[in-house]
Each structure stands twice: as C-alpha cells, then as structure tokens.
Amino acid sequence: MSTRSESRDHSPDASPEKRASKKRKVLSCYACRSRKMKCDRIYPVCGRCQKTGRADQCTYDPRLLEELPVNSDGHAEGAQSYAPPEHGSGPVSSDLLTWKLRMQERRIESMEKKLASLNGANDSYLDFPSSRFDDFEPEEPHLREEMMFRGKGFKTQFHGSTSALSSLATFGELQAFTREAIISHGNFGRIREDFIVFRNRRKAILKERRLKMHGSDDEIYALVPDKSVVDREAALYFRTWETSYRILHEPTFWKQYHAFWERRTNEEASASFAAVLIYVVAVTKCLEPKEDNVFVGDSSADREAALDLIESGDAWLLRQNRKHLTLQFFQLHCLSLLAKRVNNLKCKQDWVACGDVMRLAISSGLHRNPKPLAIGRVSEYDREMRRRLWLTIVELEAQSSLDCGIQSSVCGLYYDVQPPSNIPDEAFSPETHQIPASRPVEHFTSASFQNMAARSLPLRLHLLQLLNNPTTDMHYTDVLHYDGQLTSLLSSSPGWTDPRAALPLALLELQLRQYLLIIHRPYARLAAKNQRYSYSFTACIDVAAAMLASYESLISKGILAVNHFRSDILRVAATLAQVVYYNCPSTTAQEPAPTMPTPASDTTKPPQAHTPELKIPHLPTNNFLAATLCTTAINLLEKARQLFEHKITRLGTGYMEYWLVCAALGMMPATDQPATSISSIMNVAPDDFRSRGKKALDRVTSHCYRVLSMQKDPENSFASSLRTTITVASPVTPMSNAGGHAGAPPMAYGWDESMPTLLPGASGMAGALAEGKGLVGGAFDGLEDMQVDLSGWAFPDFWAFDIPNGGF
Template sequence: MSTRSAESRSNSPDASVEKRASKKRKVLSCYACRNRKMKCDRVYPVCSRCQKTGRAEQCTYDPRLLEELPASGEGHLEGGIGLNNFPQPDSGLGPTPNSNIAPDALTWKLRIQERRLGLLERQIARMDNTRGDVNAPSSIVNNLDDHEDDPKIKECFMFRGKSFKTQFYGSTSPMTLIGQFPELQIFTRAAMSIDSSMGRIRGDFKAFRTRRKALLKEKGPKFQGTDAEILPMLPTRSVMDHHVALYLKTFETSYRILHEPTFWKEYHAFWEAPQGELTPIHFVVILLLILAATKCLTPEQDTVFIGDSSIGREAASNIIDACDAWLKRQPRKHLTLAFFQQNCLSLVAKRVNCVKMKQDWINSGDLIRMAMAAGMHRDPSLLAGKRISEFETEMRKRLWGTIAELELASSIDCGLQSSLCGLYFDVPPPANVPDEIFHTESPQAPVGRPLDHFTASSYLVHSHRSLSLRVHLMQLLNNPSTNLQYSDVLHYDAQITSILSSFPTWSSPESVVSGALLNLQLRQFLLILHRPYAILAATNSRFAYSFTACANAASSIIGSHDLLIQRNIFALNHIRNDIFRAAMTTAMVAYNNSSFPELSDPPLNGTAPITEPPAPKSNPAEWGTTTKPSIPPGVQLNIPQMPSNNLMMKCLVTTSMELIERCVAIFEHKVMSLGTGYMEFWILCSALSLMPASSPFNPAMYNYSNDLRSRNQKAIDGITRLCFRVLAMQKDPEDNFASSLRSTISTASPPDGHSSFTNVVVPQGATPRGPGPESSIMGVPGVHGIPGAGGLATALASGGKIMAPGQGAWDDLQDMQVDMSGWTFPDFWAFDMGGDS
C-alpha cells in the first residue's frame, strides 16, 4: 500500500510538473524587440521602436517584470522596488502591510494599463471601421474619442543662467507661472517704457544692494561659530519670554520640534542658574533660533527699515548666520535630539524671514539625509531592547514627520523632486496626544486621543494621511515624461477633495494654524493640476469645471490667510508662497477666459525688442511721454474685456479680479514686515492692472493707447506707493539708499499729474485740507499741494511722516531662489536682483 502510494505520488501530474519546473529568466525588453533581436529602450506601455514602426499593439512585456517594477512618470520602467510603503489617504494611519509599492503609484500603473488597453481598442475599432464591420463592440466605439480633444500640455519650467551658473525650477514652482504668462511680460515692459522712473527706482535698489554686498565681502565672514559669539546675542528674559510664547503658539501647534514640558524645565533652569555655572550653549542656540523665527511676526505698526530690508529681518539674519556658523563646528559623529531640533529651527527661521532661500532645497535635503542616516525613517520599534525609551520613540516620530513636511514643501516651491520620492519608510505617525501625557521617564507609549480631538500633534497625524498622495503628485508633476490627461486631473481632484472633507473641524483657538496648513498644502495641488485646462474654459466647455476649481481653491487659500492675519498670525504668510501662486494662477486663467473684441485702434505690434528703458531725460516734464511702448516683434498685447456672451465666464472673471485684489493686500503685509519681495509685488500689481475693466465695453468710445497707458500707470502707482512707504520708515533717512530713492520719487510725477495712494493714511492728529495756498499734503503743515508721488516724497523730506494702515510680512524673488537677470526682458526682472546669496 505504501509502495502504491509512493508510485501514485511519483506519477502524479503535480509531481511531474514540480520536477520539470525551472525558473525562467525575466525578459527585460519587450517581446517584439526581443523576437527581432533589436535594442529596446524598455519604455512602458509602448517602447519607442514599436511606436515608430507602427507595431504598438505588439509591444508587450514579461508580466512578472510589470508586477515588480513600478512605473515612473509616463511609464519608464525602473529597476528596484524603491517606492514608499505609504498608507492610503482614506485608510488607517499605519503602513500598508506586505506591500512594496505605494497605493498611489500602483493606481497610476493601473491607469496606464487602462490607457494602453484603450489605445488597442481604438486601433481595433479603426480596423473594423475600415473593413465595414458595423458590429464592432460598443465599448470600443465609445472609447474611440475619449481623449481626442485633450490639449497637449507642455512642460512648465524655468531654466536660467549660462555655463555651470544655472538654476532650474520645475512645474510645481510658483515662479514658473511667470514664464507661462507672456502677456504679463509684455505689459510690464510697456509700463517701464512709458515711465522711466521705474528704471531709476530699479537702479536705486540695485545700487544699494550692490554696495551692501561689496561691504560684506570686504569684511569677510561675520561669525566664526564660537561660543563667545553666541552668548552676547541672547536678549533679556522678559524679551525672550514673549518670543518663546509666540513661537509655541504659532509653530508648535503644527510642526513638532520641541517637547514643551521638557523645554520649559530647561528654560527655567537656564535663567535661574547661579552665576558662574556652566552655560548650556546648545540650549542658547535653540533660544536664539526661536528668537529669529519670531522676530518679524509681531503686528507692530512702526516697522523700521535699513535700506530695503526691515530691521527685524536684518536682526534675524545675523542670528541665523551666527547659529549656522556654530552648527557647522559641531561634530556629527554622535547626533542628539538637540542637534535635530537646532537644524529644524534653523530651517524654519530662514523660511519665515526669507533668508538664504536659494539654498533652502539643498539644506532641507541635507537634513532629511542626516535623519535617514540616523534611521529616523524606519519604525523606532526596530530598535529592540532598551536602546530607546518611549519618550525618544515619540520624539523620533515627531521630528521625522516635521522634517519630511519641511522638505516636501521646499521641493514643491522649487519644482524639484523630493527625497521622499522613491524612498521606503515605515515610521508611523506620532500619537495624537498633548505633551503633558508623556515625559522622559514614561514607562510605556502614550495612548492616542480620537482624531477629532485636537492636540499639538494633530497636524502631523492628519498630514500623514495625505503624504502618499502629495509625494506621488510631486513625482508626476515634476516629471516631464508624465502625460497627465484630463481624466487623471479629475481623478486626483476627487482624491484631494475627499481627503479635505475628511478633516475634522476643531473649535479650539490653538487649532487655527494646523487647520489652515492642512488646507493649504492640498489646495495648492488643485491650482497646479487644473491651471493648464482652466485657461481653455472659454473655448472648450469641457474644461469649465477647471476654471471653477481654480477659483474655489484660490478663494479657500486666500480665506485661510485672511483668517490668520485677522488674528495677527503671520507665520504661514511668511513661510509659504500660496498667495503669489494663487494670484498668478487666477490672473492667468482670468485673462485667457476674457473677451478680446476687434478694435479700430489695434494692439501695438513692435518692430524691435526692448533692451533697456529710455534714458532719463533732462527735463522731468518730458518723462513718461512715450506714446507707443515697444513690444517684441510678432507679439501683440491684447487688452482683455469682460466676457459679455457667457454669464458663467463673466462671473468667474469678476470673482478672479476680486481674489487678485485680496492677494495684493495680503502680500503687501508680507513685504512691509520683512522688507523684501518688491519684484513679486510689482508683478502682482501689473497682473491686477491687466485684468478686464468692470465697466461695459464700448467699441465706439474705446482707445487702445489710452487704456494701455492708464493700466500701466496704475501698476506703476502701486509699486511707487510701496517704495514710498519703505522710504517713510527708514531708520536713517539720510543714508545713501534713502537719499537716492527720495530724489527719484520726488521728480517722478506721473504724466497726468496725479497718482492714487489709497493705502497711505493721514498721520494721527493731522487733518487734510482743501485746495488753496495754505493747503498741505496728507495734513503735513507747510507742504503745498504737489501732485503724485513726488509731493509725498517732498512731504517726507520736510519732516512729515506717513503711516501705513497695517503692517505684515513680505517675500522676495531673489530669496525665492530666482535671479531674473538672464531673461529676455531684463529691464523688468533686474528690478529685484539683489539679496542674499
């Protein structure tokens, strides 16, 4: 019986198969190229050779290879399993078990497969139609023209410089939007040719910054990074108390860097230590970086400027330089909790003050690599035994989540791939608990609160849920080989909207920053995804939803910042570029969906490109008398008019103009707090001036040249008003910068003899007077009625002072890593060239 059983087993089909089975080598090339013994570039779903020879339907790959290799971009197969083990956005918070491919990457691969099947079905349908087959499957016929009207979206990027002195900015960077809006470029060049004062103001800023750079270069490095340089920079305890409280209220409710009970224990011990006791320098560095991060966040009305930069930003920059020099001297062999806290605080301080932003992506990348080298990207439970405490486990989770968010935000703003793309990490999110629940001696892990209960760690907990999607979108949007179709945009729109609707609504006042940040970091992707299609809404009704989606996303972004500013919270306006992105996207979409009626006075078509603005004329009365701005040959500047035959477009364009106005006001807060970002403000003023007029268009009464001049002057008035406010708040009114700028503004009256300064208010106690010999400007006695910006500058020179209605925060293009001197319209871009290196 046993013999028969053995025989039956040996003769069984399974046994014979098992004996003969051998592991086949995977075929990397497609089968078509392999059979023809041709070289295959292994592009998925169809290699280029099969595509060129018309054999796309024969291009197939080894199924085992497709199961193991993730698709990158449009389908280039890459070796290795390197994608993150992220949780799905709508699932739990833990990593996906037994999965080597991120859910979003897997979904994208399935969509590529579906697209390939659709391509094959369309080819079969065409073959059947050619043969006169009227019985073709209905699914094939329905899919025949699914994507025939999808426009070809070009890569959006900025590549400037020459030789090896180049900089690259990818699709997700807000600065690349400027290059996608050629009409705005032409408009700004026309404005600078109309009024030569813009060129002189530009020269004042550039000359001041050139002198400042030369002076700093002569002096050499300001700090050597010694302990003796650090200690004298610490202010008194009363000053430090205010800044620490502001920091904890603003940043520690979202990014988690410190453990508050432990920090307060060290803080009190530091100030109460007896004289002569050894000073913990590492803790002093943390205090100084907190001071730098909050230096420009107070809603003070009397902001003072040193040249073009606010005195708070200058002080913060000095502190950051000293702390960075100290950090460079510290050994990295044995890393500590304080080391990662110091580096995180340094990144936050630089961003909130817009200092050294050209190196931000590099610095955040270095920090995340140091964290990876320390194993912070892996689950702390892998450290078996007593090598890590529960307190350290929780702090590692918090710090990794903070570092990942900071690095991802920097990558989006620069348009460069994040280090998280292709990285496997399985560290779980931190527990949703307040800091008081655990301490350095906690014997067990803290038990998390419900997700709808707000704690200081709630932001990291909920942000972890969308991390997979955001990293995936970053990888797709900054990959030039990605062929996103409109169905993909709607797919990701639905995912983002679903995640946003799943966030709880907290009633705690401390949750306002966390809630706004969760909203902003997802809404920005809606603007990026929908913009290419929203600009086509007027000509293709299929994309009308994208215009609505852009307007809704911009409105939500602006509303979040408005709410924060109303509560005197300026941190997110400083540290992020949402306002500039929202304004530029909205302006571009509104312009392209406006009407452009035929005119008897046609738009100007120049015969030679602009290189420099007109040289200053000897007689100030002659300035700004140019009647026809130069425009590059072959390019027409069409002035948009309000849509008249499409009610939906008219409503959306009107709403967009209101949103841009709010963006200009919010960005002005940023500039007047930091003293940087003048070029972006000039761009926003120009974009607002280019928008359609609210009044009905009358072709019989319309004059193109007059309309263009009026719009140009409106944009110039906006930036001139801002420069005047900076001049009014100089710490030293007699320095070279102030004297030069005052001279420029005082002789630069507009051609029509007046200028609007709606944001300049009368000083307290001053009363505006009517016209007459005893009249005064802005209520400053003894100054007679001099029109325009020149009159305001003369009032200042006579001792008058003008206060702004509100102070806030700014940003700067050179601090946003862009030096525009190599562009084809250098007049405009050279305006804000200087800044930190």
C-alpha cells in the same frame, strides 16, 4: 495454467488507464479532416476554410494549443517534430506565449471582420452598436512643460513645473506688459545706479560682519535678548509653530529655560540652549503686527535683527561636530530652516539646506521604526521625538521641493516610522517608560497636525513626483481622479474648535488645495476653447477663494506666520491672472508703448526670441458662467494683492513679486463696463494701454514711498539720495483710480483706504505729498528678493521679468 493475457490482467501494474489506447492528436482542422481535404494547418483559420467561406467552422484539436510551436509564418509543424512539455518543466517558453498571442489576435481580427459585415447589412440611423460610443476617447491637449531656466554657464537657476515662478515664466503676455509699462512710464536710469551702489554697500557690510563672526559660545551668549523679551517670544513660538511643526518638547524646554537663566547647567549645554533661544526669537521676530514698524533701507528693522541672529546661529552651528548627533542638534537645524523661511532669508538655498538636513536624518535612521531595530537602545521619549522631527523635516523638505519644482528626496524612499502619537507634551517626558495611547483625531493636541498630515503625505509625495516629471503623460481623467482624492481628504479634515487649532487647520487645507490649483490650472486656461474643462475653470476659482479666505481669517486674528512662511498668494495670483486672461476675448492694444531704449537699457543685449502681442482682454459676453467666474477672479486677485502687501510691509522683502501681482491686476478686463455683444466690444476703442501700465506702477511706487517714510534713520545717505533721485525722475502726478484694473474704486494717496493697514505710519504719505515730494518708486533692493539668480540682470530687464520662451 493461465494464458498470457490473463497474466497481463493480473499483473500489479495493470490498470484500465494503462490499457486504454491513447487518442491521436488531430493535426488538421476538423472541417478539412471531415471532408478529407489537405489542410495547411494555419491557426486560427486555415487557408482552405478561409477561401471557401467556412472560417467559422475551422476548429482545431484543443490539445494542440498547449503543445504545438509555430514557425515564423504561423504554420504548425508536423507532429513528429515536437514533443509535449514534460510535467513540471517550469514556465511556458516565450515562443509559445508569442504564438498564443498571435493566434488570439488573428481570431479577434476574423470576428471583427464578420461583425463589420453584419453591421453593414443592417446599418440604420437608429441602430448603432454600443461599441462605437464605448471606444470613443476625447482628444487630450498638448501641454508644454512649464519650467524656468535662467543664467549662463554654471551660474544658472532651475525651477520645475510646480514652482509658481515657472507658471509666470510661461505667461508671456505678463512679461510683455511689464516691459512696455516700464519703458513707457519709468525713468529708472538714476534709480538703477543708486540701487547698485546700495546693493554693493549692503553686501560689503554683510561680508565684513560675517568675517567678524567666529561662531564662538561667547557670541551666542551675547546675542540672547533680555529675559522679558525671550519670555514673550518663546510663548508666541509655542502658540504658533509648535501647534504644527513639532521641534521642541514644551515641558522639557521650559525646564531647561529656567535652568538656563539660573546658570545651573554646564557651559556646553548652556551654549546649545542659548542657540535654541536665538533661533526661537528669530522665528517670531516678525510674526505679529507692529504699530511702530520701521525700515532699514528696504528691509524692516525686525527682519534685519532676525537675520543677524540667524547668521550668528548658523555660524555657531557649523562649528559643531556632526559625528555625535543629538536630539538638540536636529532641533537646531530644524529651527534654522524655519527661521530662514519665515523671514525670507536665503530662499534660493532653501531646497539645498532642507536636503542636507533630510540626509542627516536618513543617515541617522529617523525614517525607520527603531522599535524592532534597536531594542533597548532608544527610549520611549526619544522614539516619540524622532517621529515628530522626521515628519517636520519631511514637511519642510516637501514644501520646499514643491516651491522649487523639484522632486523630493522622500519620493521613492522606503520609510516605516509611525506617525507621532496624538498626545499632548505633558503626557510624556524623558523619564517615561510607556507612551500613553494615542487620543482620537477629534481631540486636538499639539501633535494633531502631524498625525493628520501623515495621512495625506503619500498622495502629496506621489503628486509631487508625478507633476515634476517631464515624461509624465497625465490625461484629464487622471486630473479628475486626483481631484476626487484631494477633495475627499479635505472633507475628512477634523473640525477642531480649540483656539490653538486655527493655524494647523489652515495648513492642512493649504497643503492640499495647492495641488488642486496646480493640476487644474493648465486645463482651466483652455475652458473657453473646450467646454470639457469648464470644471477646472470653476475649481481654480473656488480653490483660490478658499485659500485667500484662510489667509484673511488668520490675519484678522493677528497670525502672520503662514503668510510669511508660504508662497500661496503668489501662486493664487498667477493662476487667477492666467485663467482670466486666456478665457476672455481680447483686442490688440491700439496705442502700444514706445519701444525706444531708455538710458538704463542694456544696448548689448540680443533681441528677444519671441515677444507676445499685447492684447487687452474683455469679459465674455456669450457665456454668463465664464463672465461671472472672471469677475469673481478679478476681485480675488485684488484680495491677493492686499494680502501680499501685508507681507512686504511687515518684512520688507518680495517687492518684485508684488510688482508682478500689480501688473497682473492691471492687465485684467474692466468689470464696470457691461458689453452687450462681441461686435460692440470690437467696435469700441480699448482701454488706454498706457493708463493700465501707469496704474500698476503707481501701486508699487506708492508703497515704495511708504517704505521711505518709515526709515529708522530718515537722514541716512541712502534714503536722502534716493528721495532726490526719484523726485527728479518721477514728477508729481495725480493718482485718481490707482487701482490695478479699470473700474476699481478711487484711491486716496495711492492706496486702498478700505484695506486693513498694519502700520499707522503709512498715513505719513499724505503729508509727504502735500510737501511736493511726489510719488517715489524703488526704496528696496529687489535684486535679492526672488528665488532666482538675478546677478547680471540689467535693472529694466529685472522689472520687466523678461523670460523669453525660446529659453525652453
């Protein structure tokens, strides 16, 4: 008969683990327990060990770290007041996590105190702990948000940080320079009245013309030019824009084109295709240099013709039903956006119009991959065209958002549509059942630009959202990080040798380099005060030179599309002017312009909140690198002025921006007067402020006379009255050295003879001067040029571009 113990030993549940006694948890620290002293059980160091100097010996049972809660004072409760967590009970409670965090903080604090005491005993000149240098963080500058907010009530206009106008709005010295220059040398009282009359007359004509537009099919048919004209314009369109922003399928277009002229299609399809032809002609109307370019008032005749086509096309497009969307419907909307932007029409409404088309695309699912969602309902041809149109809309909307300083609609949007295949248009058609494999990126096709642009799109959208968020706390290390990413993308750009690739390659570089200018400009302005930002100073000059070189290369090839389409020149000019001005020592102007009001001044306008002190910059004398960079930047700024003059000469718009560029050039330091020291600069009388303002004004007035001399109807009442007004207001003055800055080469008849001239008619200015007509200023309606709500501005304030800092 077995004993009770033997019975327990042979039971099924008996095991060595169960028989082993459980070791009790030690609640006190081991140091107090070994000394049989009372422990207050405060972790990580109890009070007794802390007082006796044995903090390094105070350790607890590790099993307590996962089970014991603590009171608010950090005192561990008795073992009987808590139980260990059950197996699989879920995540650890927040109280336990807080307790563990506090324990770690106290332990770290204790170790830091001990380390500090040891370092204090062994401190010497050559024995510094590495942590002192590892913990060093350079102080970040406080950068104010750059934005422009104009108007009152609900008639306001906003431009965010990435807008070129916002950077000009914070350049208070340029505003002061333009205001004082106009007050000193411009008698625009009667000119202002003439412009008001002309503006009202032009608006009345446009309003009357819009009332007559019904958007009917007959109007669209009547506006289509002759076939010989359309042949030339359509071929130019496919050589330029269809190598980058893909909207039309070339083989399909030419097939419909021939059918259109032969009247083989039904009337509805013919009207839609007629609208396509109207937009194509409007897009290409001003894309080539023209020997006999003429003006109608302030706008070129070709631009006026393009505006008529666009207005009629939009009126017809508004009448179309949006319920039944087709491929041609989206193509027409994209062509409308492209035509208006190329001709600088309705610039203030561009971001809203792009957003409208973007929402149409999203509501139609263009942002999603239709292959798994609509099996058998979307053909291979439609699938490829959806990809192309989606990226075209995204690129147009993203660039418009950047120019306006507003976040894009794509920021934060989930989209999984694949980039277009890198195949030519001839490789697929509406009858294609299987799209060919995409070709290598080194092989240029009409879809290569979109294929490459899609690679940098996530980074560009991220930067667009980051830069236009006022709450973003970006440090200079972040700037260098994004600089590395953008530079890496630029270096991976394919070296296409196809002649058609000139425009796509330029666009790929420009859409990345513009972000480099934006992120580096605020720090480049501080390079003179902190050498840490010298790299940003150098980067801005290098990026500006590369961007201007791209524009010069395109214009030398007769490609004006990019210069008309983008606002990079204004951004580059604003960046160069600010970087040079704030990195040069300056002296206060000795002869400031008088501030008495002119007859055209608005005496009811309240005084400005802040007027920056007018100072004349000089090249640095104690920093050779800074002096070299500033000299290079001034030369680049003159190139920017010439490139911008090409734009306004061909289009007849953008006059106020041109005046700002000329004024910025007039503010720059002289480059032909070397100085040996700062003291010598301070003792020499600064350049005459009045002459600087006059040089800037002469640039604008000379171009204005050129516009008047090329009027389509020289005897029209507006041109005649304006000539009479300006002859009285602006007497004949010699124009020696009418350049934008001191030391510029002498100018003949007010413009640079070395500058390549688009229009031979500009030489007629010499004869006009010989007849005593003088230099005239203002043959344009600049009040409609900028993407700013300028209604209600007094004319002198418009020229002064006076944006008080207090408005922010």
